[in-house]
Amino acid sequence: MQVSMNINGAQRTDEVEARTLLVHHLRETCGLRAANVGCDTSSCGACTVLLDGEAVKSCTVLAAQADGSEVTTAEGLVAEDGSMHPVQEAFRAEHGLQCGFCTPGMVCATVGLLRENPHPTEREVREGLEGNLCRCTGYHNIVRAVLAAAELNTAGSTPAEAEVRA
Ligand code: FES
Numbered sequence: 001m002q003v004s005m006n007i008n009g010a011q012r013t014d015e016v017e018a019r020t021l022l023v024h025h026l027r028e029t030c031g032l033r034a035a036n037v038g039c040d041t042s043s044c045g046a047c048t049v050l051l052d053g054e055a056v057k058s059c060t061v062l063a064a065q066a067d068g069s070e071v072t073t074a075e076g077l078v079a080e081d082g083s084m085h086p087v088q089e090a091f092r093a094e095h096g097l098q099c100g101f102c103t104p105g106m107v108c109a110t111v112g113l114l115r116e117n118p119h120p121t122e123r124e125v126r127e128g129l130e131g132n133l134c135r136c137t138g139y140h141n142i143v144r145a146v147l148a149a150a151e152l153n154t155a156g157s158t159p160a161e162a163e164v165r166a
């Protein structure tokens, strides 16, 4: 079957099997490697992307279900001039960036969280990210990074939305 979606600002149509998961479509068909497969149980969040602006675990979504949608991966949060998204910048500044396996999902989950709740408390941040695991338990700096990102009023924007506001 054919699926069409806008991925990181580019429209594309691909042939996929009906059983193809969105994370596999992104990684194997589209060559985007930020969303990772870290578990078989929908529990780690390493595969988190933004689907029409909402953070979702892309291992729980069929590519067919994303047909007609806008998908943003951590690669797509970087602006065209190479500058980082405010959330990525906050993760860098607060040492929330850790391994490449969990971080892209953490960053996408944070964009989704701040979109829903632009000024979360520390407890709301911890609750909001509880679906994203770091095997190294390095959560403290991640929470600080999310709170720092919340200080920036475009932190919950997808790149397209941030561009409109600028
Ligand atoms: S790979 Fe999707 S939650 Fe672990």
Ligand code: FES
Residues within 6 Å of the ligand: 098, 099, 100, 101, 102, 103, 133, 134, 135, 136, 137, 138
């Ligand atoms: S830093 Fe990525 S799993 Fe801990």
